[in-house]
Ligand SMILES: Cc1ncc(C[n+]2csc(CCOP(=O)(O)OP(=O)(O)O)c2C)c(N)n1
């Protein structure tokens with residue numbers, strides 16, 4: 016255990032070709048029709064396309080239906096505490112630049128109990144791919160109001176309808192210092208979902224993807240309504256945005272050109288009460304990254320450590 | 334006091350007799366910012382260099398910006414020097430150097446002085462422009478005399494002005510000179526110390542301070558009618574002198590830990606301050622998280638990924654970390670957690686000492702969370718135990734706690750310069766392929782230990798979970814699986830306990846009374862026991878360093894004493910409290926655990942004064958407890 020080995024954090028060229036099956040584990044125990052299934056397929060497809068070595072890929076989650084995700088990936092996984100996926104993922108990434116780290120979190124997990132960590136994780140801007148499964152309800156604990164439940168949502172904690180306006184995660188994320196990538200997609204538009212997760216993974220920094228999810232079990236009416244509603248959905252398009260194929264683009268009734276460098280316009284779209292915009296709201300490739308700081312002094316030799324200790328002992332010597 | 338003028342300099346006249354001491358306690362008290370602490374630290378370092386035992390501890394003002402010349406603004410330092418090893422801050426001070434007449438009051442309230450304590454008082458206030466100040470001064474001198482202190486009025490300001498234009502800066506070095514004369518310190522070593530302290534300043538600054546040192550030294554030689562000698566007996570060995578938090582910090586580097594993830598909290602923070610200065614050059618980093626929950630989560634993530642981590646905190650932060658501690662136990666993630674205890678509950682007394690997190694650490698998490706807990710009892714052990722903690726954490730795949738307290742955090746003591754070894758740095762990370770077919774929790778039945786896959790290891794892919802899981806790491810709520818995994822996590826403690834030796838007894842291994850302590854009280858307890866034994870009392874003491882699991886054979890050891898009591902700085906109901914029926918008495922924390930462990934009727938002596946325990950108060954307790962047997 017204490018053998019002296021050189022620091023192993025070096026990128027390796029994969030010597031094996033992975034199929035999607037190499038990333039699949041077990042049978043996902045989500046309800047039939049739950050949006051989580053489609054994200055799982057999209058992520059497995061991404062891993063395969065990018066040929067991410069399973070041993071170098073870590074899925075970190077909190078607690079909730081959505082946070083079960085890592086159990087269905089044949090990679091490393093960390094299914095931790097409710098609301099605390101971000102700190103764990105940050106700790107994993109801090110000194111392991113060689114690992115591909117994904118964060119899977121729910122609307123309660125990220126925006127309620129984990130809200131403090133969420134805000135700070137945006138600011139740390141570490142190279143993490145963050146998937147917010149926003150089903151607007153607490154699924155795991157059986158239908159309590161979530162911070163994103165629309166006002167008036169009937170739930171077990173608000174049987175007469177929820178009484179507060181919801182948090183808007185895209186808007187809030189865009190308001191945090193050092194934000195570097197914000198996108199929105201929906202679980203029922205697979206082409207867009209895949210393209211968005213792929214763009215998020217390719218972004219070198221904290222990529223925040225809010226995924227609009229159906230909860231067919233607890234909010235079936237809403238799920239049906241969302242899927243059928245083309246009137247209130249607009250595709251954001253731009254050469255620097257998220258590229259989707261024609262078939263996917265054709266699913267949208269409305270499209271708009273949006274430069275992801277324009278944060279003011281991004282905020283404006285995020286605040287539109289009558290419209291959901293899917294695509295890349297904002298991207299800043301130059302925002303300072305805390306994981307680069309974390310990796311900047313890796314690999315100190317035992318001799319260097321000894322030298323620092325001896326220098327310190329000299330300072331304290333009598 | 335003689336009132337002669339000071340015209341000639343020179344050594345103390347040969348006729349002056351020096352009283353030889355075996356130990357003494359000096360306090361320098363002032364308004365904050367007058368350099369009392371620097372003078373005291375230098376005095377301690379000079380004495381350590383000469384081969385004396387030393388313990389210094391800072392006296393910290395209770396407010397951040399207290400108005401000057403108030404009780405709240407009193408700051409300073411206590412230095413206890415001895416011919417031999419000094420293990421604690423001791424009882425009442427013998428000598429107090431006071432830069433104003435108000436500073437001693439708060440110390441008097443805390444019982445830090447006694448009849449006969451000599452107060453060397455700055456006399457400039459006697460002739461101050463402000464009549465109120467003059468009156469205050471006169472009243473204080475009268476108070477001090479009435480309380481039985483011996484007051485020596487000393488023209489510090491006047492003397493310093495002969496060397497510097499602004500005596501407020503510089504008085505401390507003049508006082509250092511005075512103390513060096515008073516205790517027969519080697520003036521050359523003192524001068525070297527000044528050169529070392531001001532090594533980053535200009536030659537002019539060094540020279541001025543040397544002049545001040547010399548000034549104080551000579552003045553005392555001519556004017557003090559009492560002088561001491563404190564012959565050193567420890568000889569010259571390679572030593573370092575630092576406080577417990579600095580020792581923790583260096584322990585972190587020496588242990589091979591690469592990440593210290595923390596959120597600022599008194600009195601733990603200064604460990605991270607020191608670490609932040611030098612860790613980076615040694616390939617490590619301090620992460621200041623957004624809160625204590627994030628701090629431990631980050632550390633767990635780091636350790637999980639094969640980069641050893643520590644999180645350092647104090648009581649309120651420990652409370653926030655609770656859920657993650659449970660996860661680290663459940664998921665079997667190695668981790669070092671350092672708790673520098675302070676007064677509690679809640680925000681409590683941030684700068685004061687208490688040992689009241691023991692039960693919280695042992696039992697503070699919901700569910701069964703067996704873990705290993707170490708408690709250093711000296712500054713040197715603060716250094717060593719971090720190294721030990723990381724090794725145990727990885728060998729047993731579990732969180733390991735190191736419990737210190739603000740007495741250790743701020744206490745300064747010399748110890749033999751450590752000789753770090755390269756093996757201590759070895760990373761746990763193993764990136765060779767995971768043995769085929771081996772489970773992520775392949776518990777060895779005899780000790781609960783299993784090999785841990787680390788991201789990057791091909792074939793070891795599995796999902797850590799805080800849900801109950803079987804040896805394959807898969808979630809399971811089956812009765813026998815939960816029983817089994819709980820047993821395996823618990824078994825690690827039994828296995829670790831088998832590696833421990835019975836604790837050493839200070840004194841005879843049988844007698845009327847055994848005093849049991851843990852943590853920073855060791856020096857005071859052993860000193861009290863030595864004094865009691867000199868009085869003929871059949872008392873011994875035992876100091877625990879492993880709080881979970883305990884060192885073995887405690888019950889057998891206890892059975893050889895008529896009485897066993899713990900001495901601890903945490904709350905217990907007084908044994909004679911008229912409002913507390915005996916069966917409802919609440920015991921001190923270690924006493925609770927030892928009673929449960931050994932079924933021995935163990936008593937306790939404890940208080941929550943927020944002060945280090947003094948040998949004298951323990952001695953009094955020993956006398957009281959053993960009295961009926963002596964009578
Ligand atoms: C500290 C803590 N509080 C509460 C819970 C109970 N709990 C589990 S999941 C959950 C809500 C999950 O909702 P969300 O994050 O939206 O995920 P979903 O199930 O909808 O995917 C709650 C409250 C918990 N596990 N831990």
Ligand SMILES: [Mg+2]
Nearest residue numbers: 121122152153
């Ligand atoms: Mg939800």
